[in-house]
Amino acid sequence: xxxxxxxxxxxxxxxxxxxxxxxxxxxxxxxxxxxxxxxxxxxxxxxxxxxxxxxxxxxxxxxxxxxxxxxxxxxxxxxxxxxxxxxxxxxxxxxxxxxxxxxxxxxxxxxxxxxxxxxxxxxxxxxxxxxxxxxxxxxxxxxxxxxxxxxxxxxxxxxxxxxxxxxxxxxxxxxxxxxxxxxxxxxxxxxxxxxxxxxxxxxxxxxxxxxxxxxxxxxxxxxxxxxxxxxxxxxxxxxxxxxxxxxxxxxxxxxxxxxxxxxxxxxxxxxxxxxxxxxxxxxxxxxxxxxxxxxxxxxxxxxxxxxxxxxxxxxxxxxxxxxxxxxxxxxxxxxxxxxxxxxxxxxxxxxxxxxxxxxxxxxxxxxxxxxxxxxxxxxxxxxxxxxxxxxxxxxxxxxxxxxxxxxxxxxxxxxxxxxxxxxxxxxxxxxxxxxxxxxxxxxxxxxxxxxxxxxxxxxxxxxxxxxxxxxxxxxxxxxxxxxxxxxxxxxxxxxxxxxxxxxxxxxxxxxxxxxxxxxxxxxxxxxxxxxxxxxxxxxxxxxxxxxx
RNA sequence: GCGCCCAUAGCUCAGUUGGAUAGAGCAGCAGCCUUCUAAGCUGCGGGUCGCAGGUUCGAUUCCUGCUGGGCGCGCCA
Numbered sequence: 001x002x003x004x005x006x007x008x009x010x011x012x013x014x015x016x017x018x019x020x021x022x023x024x025x026x027x028x029x030x031x032x033x034x035x036x037x038x039x040x041x042x043x044x045x046x047x048x049x050x051x052x053x054x055x056x057x058x059x060x061x062x063x064x065x066x067x068x069x070x071x072x073x074x075x076x077x078x079x080x081x082x083x084x085x086x087x088x089x090x091x092x093x094x095x096x097x098x099x100x101x102x103x104x105x106x107x108x109x110x111x112x113x114x115x116x117x118x119x120x121x122x123x124x125x126x127x128x129x130x131x132x133x134x135x136x137x138x139x140x141x142x143x144x145x146x147x148x149x150x151x152x153x154x155x156x157x158x159x160x161x162x163x164x165x166x167x168x169x170x171x172x173x174x175x176x177x178x179x180x181x182x183x184x185x186x187x188x189x190x191x192x193x194x195x196x197x198x199x200x201x202x203x204x205x206x207x208x209x210x211x212x213x214x215x216x217x218x219x220x221x222x223x224x225x226x227x228x229x230x231x232x233x234x235x236x237x238x239x240x241x242x243x244x245x246x247x248x249x250x251x252x253x254x255x256x257x258x259x260x261x262x263x264x265x266x267x268x269x270x271x272x273x274x275x276x277x278x279x280x281x282x283x284x285x286x287x288x289x290x291x292x293x294x295x296x297x298x299x300x301x302x303x304x305x306x307x308x309x310x311x312x313x314x315x316x317x318x319x320x321x322x323x324x325x326x327x328x329x330x331x332x333x334x335x336x337x338x339x340x341x342x343x344x345x346x347x348x349x350x351x352x353x354x355x356x357x358x359x360x361x362x363x364x365x366x367x368x369x370x371x372x373x374x375x376x377x378x379x380x381x382x383x384x385x386x387x388x389x390x391x392x393x394x395x396x397x398x399x400x401x402x403x404x405x406x407x408x409x410x411x412x413x414x415x416x417x418x419x420x421x422x423x424x425x426x427x428x429x430x431x432x433x434x435x436x437x438x439x440x441x442x443x444x445x446x447x448x449x450x451x452x453x454x455x456x457x458x459x460x461x462x463x464x465x466x467x468x469x470x471x472x473x474x475x476x477x478x479x480x481x482x483x484x485x486x487x488x489x490x491x492x493x494x495x496x497x498x499x500x501x502x503x504x505x506x507x508x509x510x511x512x513x514x515x516x517x518x519x520x521x522x523x524x525x526x527x528x529x530x531x532x533x534x535x536x537x538x539x540x541x542x543x544x545x546x547x548x
Numbered sequence: 549g550c551g552c553c554c555a556u557a558g559c560u561c562a563g564u565u566g567g568a569u570a571g572a573g574c575a576g577c578a579g580c581c582u583u584c585u586a587a588g589c590u591g592c593g594g595g596u597c598g599c600a601g602g603u604u605c606g607a608u609u610c611c612u613g614c615u616g617g618g619c620g621c622g623c624c625a
Contacts, residue, residue, distance in 0.1 A: 027565095029564070029567080030564070031567095031568075032563095032564090032568090032570090032571080033568065033569070036568070040567090040568090042566090042567065045567085045605070045606085048605085049604095049605075054605095055605070078568075079567080079568045080567080080568075080605065080606070081605085082567075082568070125625065127625095162625070165624085165625070166624060166625075167624070167625060170624095193624095282623080283623085284623050285623095286623095295550070295551075295621080296621085298622090298623095299622080299623045300623095301623085302623040303623060304623075306623085308622085308623065308624080308625085309624075309625045310625095313625090333619090334552080334553070334618080334619045334620075335619060335620065335625095336619095336620085336625080337551085337552055337553085337619065337620055337621095338551080338552085338619090338620050338621055339620095339625080340552095341551085341552095361552080361553080361619095363553060363554075363618070363619075364618070364619065368560095371559090404561090405560090405561065405562090406561085406562085408553060408554075409553080409554060409555095409561080410553085410554070410617090410618065410619095412559095412560060412561090414559095414560070414574090417560085417573095417574075420587095421587070422587050424573080424574065424587090425587080426573070428587050429573090429587075429588090431587085432585080432587050432588075433588090435585070435587090436584085436585055436587095436588080439584070439585055440584050440585090443584060444584085474564090477564095478564085481564080481565090485565085489562085490562090490564085493562060493563090493572090496562095496572080496573090497572095500572090503588055503589070504588095504589075506584080506585095506588075506589085507580095507588070507589045507590090508589085510583080510584070511584060512583090512584045513583075513584075526584095547585080548585075548587065
């Protein structure tokens with residue numbers, strides 16, 4: 001039960017009585033100011049003007065028409081014409097009772113049931129290990145996927161595996177060169193724009209040690225192809241291990257090269273051509289994006305005959321839409337911003353509705369320690385990998401820090417703060433609240449006290465108790481909104497509020513050893529809070545320690 | 549030059565879809581443990597919400613224009 005849903009019918013009836021025709025749902029807010037009631041509505045101000053009345057005068061008429069409402073202790077008009085509603089504590093007791101009955105599904109919703117969603121995230125090129133900056137895409141994407149799942153959607157977590165194209169050839173050539181060096185051709189040229197990482201040596205070592213016959217004496221093309229495959233496998237394994245450490249598991253790894261094998265790339269360009277959107281110039285094939293309202297035409301097939309990334313991307317998005325998802329979500333870093341409009345324009349030109357393709361573009365990440373920007377690993381001096389970040393601060397902190405800020409803002413990742421295990425670190429603050437509750441429940445069990453689902457909750461009257469109940473009662477709508485707006489950080493914010501409310505309650509309200517009725521009721525509240533915190537932490541993909 | 553994003557306390561950031569006296573954390577200062585985890589709690593100081601207009605009962609929030617910063621604008625992905 002929610003306060004809004006409870007009061008809305010009474011208000012609708014009162015509005016009808018004073019002759020107002022509603023043009024939508026009445027909006028309620030939770031006043032942040034104490035003394036402004038538990039719920040507030042601006043409906044009188046919204047409709048007063050149309051009726052030619054003073055807002056406060058109209059508000060009074062409305063309040064008169066409302067009369068008395070059960071479980072509401074006060075209805076007051078304040079400020080320019082707000083109607084502030086104060087509930088009887090019994091409303092809170094009823095809400096707590098309902099939440100207790102929800103078991104482990106507190107905060108879940110069914111708004112998405114029957115609908116399917118595909119969330120594509122990470123999708124880093126398999127040309128090396130994930131670097132630290134990739135962490136944001138990983139955490140944001142997985143949390144958004146969790147949000148959909150939590151709201152009842154059937155979710156497919158997808159990784160677009162970019163295993164075709166130019167960057168893979170570079171990888172192959174880099175490995176091939178390192179292999180040649182090991183086979184004695186020490187003057188074999190390393191490609192100018194090749195990959196220099198340690199892992200290239202590792203892959204080459206492995207090839208020479210385990211698969212020497214595939215590269216020695218083999219035809220050069222085949223040896224190169226073998227190097228490419230080995231490189232891809234190594235990178236794929238590395239990426240999957242890192243993701244697994246962050247508790248991220250995709251359902252689908254969509255291989256880019258399958259688009260070529262299945263003829264989808266060819267089909268896509270043929271269909272675009274049929275619509276008159278393709279032309280030849282300077283030996284290349286161009287996509288007439290200006291005809292689709294974009295700024296400039298772009299090459300989709302190079303004069304070498306290789307497609308640019310744009311063509312397979314369009315084919316891929318078309319494929320996702322053909323698979324029949326109700327919603328398709330793409331998570332991209334700001335550096336990919338230019339491609340999205342082109343790809344969507346292409347898909348639209350092929351006759352698909354892109355209204356349900358949602359793109360989340362997160363801004364870049366800066367790592368900071370002691371006020372200085374960290375760009376490279378201290379250990380190796382090379383690029384800072386996600387594995388190293390996880391080693392340094394732990395997986396929970398990585399996941400939490402990357403989602404705790406709005407995706408649209410630049411993220412400053414403070415390594416010093418992240419490494420703190422204490423009051424400075426926001427993750428521990430949440431986990432500590434959960435651990436504290438678990439500790440009390442353990443102590444209660446030692447005394448043969450169980451959480452009783454028919455405890456008399458009416459003894460809960462302390463402001464801290466009421467505040468905590470009210471906050472948890474908003475969990476479901478808070479998570480629904482986070483999902484609808486694709487804003488995972490609001491979950492982190494919300495949980496911080498719940499944790500703070502619990503710490504306050506804990507501090508001011510003794511649980512164990514209080515008067516038996518009060519003790520029983522507070523145990524229920526503690527346990528409901530525990531389940532809410534646990535669900536919230538699971539949603540963010542961080543651990544739920546029972547002791548710290 | 550063009551496109552997208554950002555600008556709020558000393559620092560890092562929230563701000564419930566346009567509401568009432570703009571909030572947290574960190575940093576600083578001062579307090580609270582013989583009783584359920586002090587990784588907690590309480591208090592103090594700190595603001596021209598980048599600037600200028602506009603929209604209206606009301607703007608940190610929406611619109612326009614500036615200024616400053618980030619990311620893009622390739623026959624790389």
